[in-house]
Amino acid sequence: GAVVSQHPSRVICKSGTSVKIECRSLDFQATTMFWYRQFPKQSLMLMATSNEGSKATYEQGVEKDKFLINHASLTLSTLTVTSAHPEDSSFYICSAREERGAGETQYFGPGTRLLVL
Amino acid sequence: QKEVEQNSGPLSVPEGAIASLNCTYSDRGSQSFFWYRQYSGKSPELIMFIYSNGDKEDGRFTAQLNKASQYVSLLIRDSQPSDSATYLCAVGTSYDKVIFGPGTSLSVIP
Numbered sequence: 001g002a003v004v005s006q007h008p009s010r011v012i013c014k015s016g017t018s019v020k021i022e023c024r025s026l027d028f029q030a031t032t033m034f035w036y037r038q039f040p041k042q043s044l045m046l047m048a049t050s051n052e053g054s055k056a057t058y059e060q061g062v063e064k065d066k067f068l069i070n071h072a073s074l075t076l077s078t079l080t081v082t083s084a085h086p087e088d089s090s091f092y093i094c095s096a097r098e099e100r101g102a103g104e105t106q107y108f109g110p111g112t113r114l115l116v117l
Numbered sequence: 118q119k120e121v122e123q124n125s126g127p128l129s130v131p132e133g134a135i136a137s138l139n140c141t142y143s144d145r146g147s148q149s150f151f152w153y154r155q156y157s158g159k160s161p162e163l164i165m166f167i168y169s170n171g172d173k174e175d176g177r178f179t180a181q182l183n184k185a186s187q188y189v190s191l192l193i194r195d196s197q198p199s200d201s202a203t204y205l206c207a208v209g210t211s212y213d214k215v216i217f218g219p220g221t222s223l224s225v226i227p
Contacts, residue, residue: 034215043205043219044161093160105151106207106215111160 002028004096006109013084014117021079021112023094029074030096038091050077084116120144121208121218129224136193138204138221146211150182150189153205161205196225
């Protein structure tokens with residue numbers, strides 16, 4: 001399957017700081033990437049859809065000024081958690097959509113575990 | 118009604134048995150269906166995708182799709198303890214969004 005990387009894998013920061021998470025598709029081009037958040041023992045929650053060259057589409061209840069998304073190229077999307085607070089601590093996972101032939105498939109990055117102190 | 122539903126489990130099966138995981142979805146226009154496996158603390162990994170009615174086999178895994186019943190399942194033959202994980206059903210909807218189910222926790226007992 002296709003490979004998606006995420007960096008960093010783990011980050012600890014102080015309350016009020018901003019944290020940037022990178023998502024890269026390594027062996028395919030992705031016009032669309034997705035950002036999810038997952039709390040312990042809960043399912044994936046889609047935060048936003050990142051579209052190359054255009055503004056991200058945010059899900060209801062997700063603050064776009066809090067979670068800044070930039071999809072500057074066909075292989076890179078970034079999520080910046082601005083002025084992070086302890087309640088932002090979570091597992092953030094990106095995925096990239098590979099479109100081919102009959103359909104499309106999402107491949108996930110390894111995730112970034114954020115802890116805000 | 119939730120868009121994609123799964124039994125949360127946990128589903129426990131003995132080693133070597135067949136594990137059967139089920140998923141139903143609400144959008145009749147859905148065209149693509151996926152099964153992901155997620156180990157605790159890790160991100161989901163794709164196991165299989167299926168687009169057409171019927172069965173699709175890949176090694177010990179078989180996905181079954183019935184669009185008329187809006188039902189998709191995953192069978193795991195000869196279950197191994199390493200198969201113990203949460204299995205996520207995902208559906209590509211007619212409005213160009215992939216919706217994930219809540220996941221079913223599978224425990225394979227040695």
